[in-house]
Amino acid sequence: xxxxxxFLVQRKDRKGRPWVGxxxxxxxxxxxREVRKTFSGVRxxxxxxxxxxxxxxEMELDAEHSxxxxxxxxxxxxxxxxxxxxxxxxxxxxxxxxxxxxWGLFPYLGELNLGDLSPIVFQRYVIQLSRKYKPSTVGTVAxxxxxxxxxxxxxxELGSDPTKGVTLPPLKERRINYLDAEGRRKLxxxxxxxxxxxxxxxxxxxxxxxxxxxxxxxxxDVDLDIGRIHVKRSVKKYKNDDGEIVLEVSx
Numbered sequence: 001x002x003x004x005x006x007f008l009v010q011r012k013d014r015k016g017r018p019w020v021g022x023x024x025x026x027x028x029x030x031x032x033r034e035v036r037k038t039f040s041g042v043r044x045x046x047x048x049x050x051x052x053x054x055x056x057x058e059m060e061l062d063a064e065h066s067x068x069x070x071x072x073x074x075x076x077x078x079x080x081x082x083x084x085x086x087x088x089x090x091x092x093x094x095x096x097x098x099x100x101x102x103w104g105l106f107p108y109l110g111e112l113n114l115g116d117l118s119p120i121v122f123q124r125y126v127i128q129l130s131r132k133y134k135p136s137t138v139g140t141v142a143x144x145x146x147x148x149x150x151x152x153x154x155x156x157e158l159g160s161d162p163t164k165g166v167t168l169p170p171l172k173e174r175r176i177n178y179l180d181a182e183g184r185r186k187l188x189x190x191x192x193x194x195x196x197x198x199x200x201x202x203x204x205x206x207x208x209x210x211x212x213x214x215x216x217x218x219x220x221d222v223d224l225d226i227g228r229i230h231v232k233r234s235v236k237k238y239k240n241d242d243g244e245i246v247l248e249v250s251x
Contacts, residue, residue, distance in 0.1 A: 006056045008048050011038070019048035021055055026155070035059070072117060072145065073110035076101055079148040090250045092236030097144050099239060104129065104141035114152065117162040122149075126168060135169040142168060203229070212236055216249050 003023040010017050019042050024034045037055055042048045070078070077098070084094040108125055109117070122145070129138045146163050153161045179187065187205075191198045200214050207229060209217075216233035223230070236248050 003056055003059060006052055008045065008052060016040075018042070019045065019051075021048070021052040023056055023059060070114045071110060072112050072114055072148075073101075073106045075114040075152065076105065076144060076148045079151055080144075082151075090236065090248070092238040092246075092248050092250065095238035095246075100141050101144050104133070104137070105145055109145070114149075115158065117149065118160075119162055119165050122162050122166045126166065130169050135171050139168050139171065210234065 212234040215235040
């Protein structure tokens with residue numbers, strides 16, 4: 001149910017003191033919103049309550065039909081756009097998710113109505129995706145649809161949760177290849193101290209910082225007195241609508 005509460009108020013500033021129906025709901029940010037409708041020509045509250053119940057039912061049906069009319073592609077794009085506008089994801093994450101959906105989601109389920117998506121359909125999609133890609137890739141792409149469905153269900157725009165009972169392929173344990181003593185000797189031998197790669201490689205080797213964090217590092221973030229590096233930013237890479245590589249520094 002999208003509209004979480006419904007009640008009547010009576011306008012005293014208008015002739016006849018008409019009854020006004022109020023429906024309240026929460027938007028994508030979790031903030032309360034409301035819609036109102038005046039029931040003109042209704043004198044008694046019991047009659048207004050009947051009209052309020054009928055109006056609420058109509059609004060619920062309209063909201064459900066509106067969501068069901070959305071395709072999976074439209075719903076995913078709208079959800080990603082909402083997350084970006086609210087600052088829940090960065091511009092780089094937005095574009096990367098959109099690109100992933102274009103090759104890993106839309107060709108499979110893009111034209112399906114969101115309201116027709118079910119756990120069985122979702123699970124079959126995951127299985128189909130698993131035949132082509134590694135478990136980590138399947139998890140990344142399927143999560144885009146997963147979050148879209150969860151948001152629509154939480155907003156009560158879907159009558160049931162199409163992710164319920166869906167399982168993803170287990171991730172294989174990732175083997176980390178650490179450099180042994182001989183490997184470290186070869187690495188340092190290749191890095192001349194006047195090389196432009198010497199400093200970033202040393203930072204990565206001894207601090208474990210990510211490549212994006214190292215690229216965004218400034219001297220003001222380095223405190224030599226106490227031997228500390230403050231990680232405040234990261235460089236992310238994505239492709240824009242023109243297919244151009246864009247680098248974005250985000251905090």
